[in-house]
Amino acid sequence: MSKQEKYVSPEDIYDLQFPSDPQISPDGKKVIFVKKWIHKKEQKYYSNLYSVDTVRGTVVQFTRGEQKDIKPRWNRNGKQLLFIRSTQNKSELLSFYGGLGEPMPLISLEDGDIQDLAFSPDDKWVAVLIQKYDVSGEDRKKEPLKRDIDRLFYRLDGEGFRQKRAVQLFIVKSRGGRLIPITDVPRDVTDFAWNHDGTGIYYVTNDHEDPDRHMDEESIFFYSLKEKRHVRIEKPAGPIGWVQADPEGKYLYFAGHFKPGHSWGAVNSEIQQLHLETGEIHSLTASLDRTTDMVTLGDITPSFVKQKALFQTSEDLLFTVSSEGANPLFKFNILSGEITPLLDGPECVVSFSMSRDGKNIAVHLAQMERPDEIWLLELNSEKHFRRITFLNDEYMSSISCNVPEEYHIPSDNAVIQSWVLKPPGFNSKKKYPLLLQIHGGPRAQYGYTWFHEMQVFAAAGFVVLYTNPQGSQGYGHAFADAITGKWAEPAMNDLMAAVDYILELGFVDPEQCFVTGGSYGGYMTNWVISHTNRFKGAVTQRSICDLSSFFGTSDTGWDLEADFHDVPWKNPELYKKWSPITYADQIDTPLCIIHSENDLRCPVEQAEQLFVRLKYDKKPVRLVLFPEESHGLSRGGRPDRRVERLKLMLEEFRVKS
Numbered sequence: 001m002s003k004q005e006k007y008v009s010p011e012d013i014y015d016l017q018f019p020s021d022p023q024i025s026p027d028g029k030k031v032i033f034v035k036k037w038i039h040k041k042e043q044k045y046y047s048n049l050y051s052v053d054t055v056r057g058t059v060v061q062f063t064r065g066e067q068k069d070i071k072p073r074w075n076r077n078g079k080q081l082l083f084i085r086s087t088q089n090k091s092e093l094l095s096f097y098g099g100l101g102e103p104m105p106l107i108s109l110e111d112g113d114i115q116d117l118a119f120s121p122d123d124k125w126v127a128v129l130i131q132k133y134d135v136s137g138e139d140r141k142k143e144p145l146k147r148d149i150d151r152l153f154y155r156l157d158g159e160g161f162r163q164k165r166a167v168q169l170f171i172v173k174s175r176g177g178r179l180i181p182i183t184d185v186p187r188d189v190t191d192f193a194w195n196h197d198g199t200g201i202y203y204v205t206n207d208h209e210d211p212d213r214h215m216d217e218e219s220i221f222f223y224s225l226k227e228k229r230h231v232r233i234e235k236p237a238g239p240i241g242w243v244q245a246d247p248e249g250k251y252l253y254f255a256g257h258f259k260p261g262h263s264w265g266a267v268n269s270e271i272q273q274l275h276l277e278t279g280e281i282h283s284l285t286a287s288l289d290r291t292t293d294m295v296t297l298g299d300i301t302p303s304f305v306k307q308k309a310l311f312q313t314s315e316d317l318l319f320t321v322s323s324e325g326a327n328p329l330f331k332f333n334i335l336s337g338e339i340t341p342l343l344d345g346p347e348c349v350v351s352f353s354m355s356r357d358g359k360n361i362a363v364h365l366a367q368m369e370r371p372d373e374i375w376l377l378e379l380n381s382e383k384h385f386r387r388i389t390f391l392n393d394e395y396m397s398s399i400s401c402n403v404p405e406e407y408h409i410p411s412d413n414a415v416i417q418s419w420v421l422k423p424p425g426f427n428s429k430k431k432y433p434l435l436l437q438i439h440g441g442p443r444a445q446y447g448y449t450w451f452h453e454m455q456v457f458a459a460a461g462f463v464v465l466y467t468n469p470q471g472s473q474g475y476g477h478a479f480a481d482a483i484t485g486k487w488a489e490p491a492m493n494d495l496m497a498a499v500d501y502i503l504e505l506g507f508v509d510p511e512q513c514f515v516t517g518g519s520y521g522g523y524m525t526n527w528v529i530s531h532t533n534r535f536k537g538a539v540t541q542r543s544i545c546d547l548s549s550f551f552g553t554s555d556t557g558w559d560l561e562a563d564f565h566d567v568p569w570k571n572p573e574l575y576k577k578w579s580p581i582t583y584a585d586q587i588d589t590p591l592c593i594i595h596s597e598n599d600l601r602c603p604v605e606q607a608e609q610l611f612v613r614l615k616y617d618k619k620p621v622r623l624v625l626f627p628e629e630s631h632g633l634s635r636g637g638r639p640d641r642r643v644e645r646l647k648l649m650l651e652e653f654r655v656k657s
């Protein structure tokens with residue numbers, strides 16, 4: 001096919017490059033980043049490290065091989081680079097010194113998994129998070145005789161049954177030595193940060209007496225290396241995304257809020273400043289009414305990436321938020337309290353790192369125009385923002401695709417930010433089939449990312465409509481909280497208002513409208529087709545149809561109590577009212593149910609119930625199960641299954657269009 005005729009296809013994920021986690025050297029001259037790639041024959045994802053020269057622009061492959069190299073981290077003088085390497089049977093912390101030769105192992109584990117690392121301020125120590133396995137070696141490959149479950153949070157989607165041993169904090173000398181345990185806590189250490197002078201480490205864990213019923217009540221501790229003592233940092237109850245010390249040692253910063261008991265993501269995570277002497281806490285970002293969590297959804301761009309605020313100078317703190325489809329980069333001045341945008345265009349700063357002088361910032365950037373790349377923000381005499389990797393340019397020059405058009409659609413008492421992606425060669429005089437895509441979370445957002453799935457359907461001739469209905473994050477707490485206790489409303493009204501609005505523009509055939517969505521988006525797909533017959537076909541993915549059974553079968557199902565302020569066995573009518581399966585009699589839209597067999601977030605019983613309910617009533621329904629896959633099939637599943645899922649959806653919709 002000529003250049004103009006090749007459109008985006010499901011198989012194109014094999015042609016895409018996935019850069020992430022750019023770490024700029026202290027002198028600003030080099031950026032090391034992770035590049036994930038697909039081994040097509042093995043159907044596996046691997047990642048290697050690459051280096052880009054910020055002056056000459058040259059890109060060099062830094063590590064090679066079929067393994068996962070992640071979390072490259074420079075020391076402060078830029079002479080040492082550490083990174084984590086995971087292979088089938090080993091987890092290692094490897095060290096390049098002087099950028100020469102082969103990396104040397106600082107830590108090598110066969111009975112555990114190294115998850116994070118950070119140099120001490122004086123570069124002499126490295127703090128690491130490690131999860132030791134309950135069993136190791138060959139025993140890890142065997143199924144146990146039985147599973148004796150004694151905790152509520154006993155499974156996690158993508159991991160399976162949780163290790164009984166928690167993630168712990170250790171330290172090791174940066175030039176090598178014994179791994180020294182710092183914590184021995186019952187629940188995972190989820191984040192940590194050295195204090196300003198390297199005499200201690202802050203860390204986060206949940207030490208609530210009933211941690212699994214209070215997963216959003218996390219605590220911060222300080223461990224003094226000298227006194228070998230753990231001290232709790234007093235703060236009100238609430239979740240903590242990350243901790244960060246300031247270079248002056250006066251404050252502790254962390255991401256979180258103090259309203260436990262709310263549903264996941266419904267309350268903005270704010271940057272909190274805690275005065276280490278007085279204990280006084282002050283939110284730096286309350287005025288923005290935006291969450292600092294990265295909740296922009298994509299199938300190329302990673303979501304929910306933990307990006308700490310970073311000090312550019314002793315008084316300027318750089319951070320990102322999720323806002324109106326974007327993830328802007330802001331600067332907060334500690335003295336004035338002024339918040340200044342550094343990057344606030346139609347783009348998503350997924351993660352960033354800074355040179356020592358704070359004048360060069362490496363950015364993992366997502367945009368609608370192209371798949372993710374690494375950019376460099378130079379803050380010298382004037383601000384200059386330029387792309388420094390061109391990994392997907394060859395692919396993008398080989399295909400023809402459009403950039404979504406943005407609409408702001410009125411619905412009830414809200415304005416719904418929406419995007420319409422038109423087919424290549426769009427002709428405004430024609431009538432096209434419409435595909436309404438509904439995102440999950442629900443407190444998440446669609447946004448300025450290059451979305452392979454949306455492009456695949458546009459390439460197949462659909463006008464693709466995707467929106468952020470009420471319940472989405474990115475528009476303030478009230479918007480995200482609007483569905484609490486209801487879940488389907490006002491989202492249903494917003495989605496229908498968006499479809500009506502686009503139909504009014506005249507280029508969509510009202511008889512050829514289709515709907516799909518995953519997880520909460522699948523819940524809404526089920527709700528939509530049980531409350532209107534306007535759609536000609538639907539594909540519900542990793543969905544929820546029965547909130548009562550979800551409560552007990554999902555790996556975090558009991559979080560629903562935070563949304564509905566009750567539990568199914570005490571208020572069965574409420575759960576029944578908001579469960580799409582209650583209205584299954586009203587479903588006449590031909591439905592394809594796609595579900596992963598190992599989905600622990602929205603277990604496969606949700607698909608099975610809905611399928612049997614409809615099949616028993618001889619309704620047009622199809623169930624497609626993906627063996628071995630988890631909830632994240634569409635974003636990180638086995639590549640051939642990701643391709644197959646898209647091809648099956650095209651088949652489903654094409655048959656009916």
Ligand SMILES: CC(=O)N[C@@H](C)C(=O)N[C@@H](C)C(=O)N[C@@H](C)C(=O)O
Binds near residue numbers: 441444
């Ligand atoms: C802990 C938790 O509930 N996390 C939410 C982000 C979550 O997993 N919600 C699902 C019900 C969901 O809708 N997930 C979205 C992000 C998806 O597309 O899978």
